[in-house]
């Protein structure tokens with residue numbers, strides 16, 4: 235009799251996720267928490283305990299299990315700094331989320347972690363449970379973790395080698411819950427940190443961002459080399475700051491040239507993912523924590539087109 239009431243109470247809060255077994259005065263409940271975030275899992279367990287103990291006077295055991303989510307990393311990299319890698323990573327994450335993927339964002343850029351500002355999460359600090367970090371939510375449905383949230387401003391530069399690698403691992407191996415796609419904003423360049431990251435965490439693929447100038451493209455080629463050596467496929471190359479759209483007259487000019495990244499992609503036999511124009515709107519929106527891909531404006535279109543191609547690549551691989 236008591237058993238029926240307990241089953242009913244537990245089912246009311248946990249539905250099919252709960253399996254109940256009774257033996258004498260002992261009740262055992264197995265909860266399937268597959269696909270839930272850490273917070274949701276804890277809330278469910280607490281609700282089930284409360285529901286069961288209200289009607290079950292005997293011993294109560296609750297075990298929570300979960301299937302491991304298959305999670306893939308996409309590295310966003312550039313040969314040099316300031317080419318718009320972080321901007322692309324943030325908007326790519328939002329674009330993939332809009333296509334139905336469960337996306338998280340890791341800001342591994344130790345030299346200039348900018349994702350908290352781009353993703354409007356500057357006031358958020360991650361908490362940790364058993365030394366495992368809990369990503370912070372953002373207004374765009376993309377949870378994130380940033381090196382910028384782990385260290386005091388200005389101190390990141392003093393970090394070196396193994397310390398950095400350890401901190402980055404903490405970000406990647408945080409409690410990402412149901413996240414199936416993790417966009418990784420790598421530091422610019424091709425040093426040890428990048429190499430360790432790539433070797434240790436084996437991204438499924440890499441997106442390379444470059445501006446159209448020759449020098450940036452030479453550096454981008456080095457970044458491509460780094461992934462090639464580690465056996466990581468290149469999803470494609472993005473040309474950023476290509477063509478300046480005058481906010482007054484709409485005329486398009488090319489301060490940095492145009493087409494260089496596409497030509498480089500063709501030369502290397504790699505896919506070209508698209509061109510993002512140099513537009514003041516992209517910079518002001520990014521600085522204000524409003525990534526263009528999260529709005530309906532024209533500035534978001536180029537990012538969504540790129541996200542579409544990356545989404546197709548993920549489906550095909």
Ligand SMILES: Nc1ncnc2c1ncn2[C@@H]1O[C@H](COP(=O)(O)OP(=O)(O)OP(=O)(O)O)[C@@H](O)[C@H]1O
Pocket residue numbers: 312314315316317318319320321322343346348422474475476510511512513514516517518520521
């Ligand atoms: N297409 C664009 N149009 C206008 N401004 C842009 C564009 N892309 C990026 N920016 C601006 O350029 C600056 C550098 O961009 P971002 O921080 O994304 O580059 P990064 O390659 O990640 O640099 P870092 O090496 O410092 O991490 C930012 O102020 C950003 O808003």
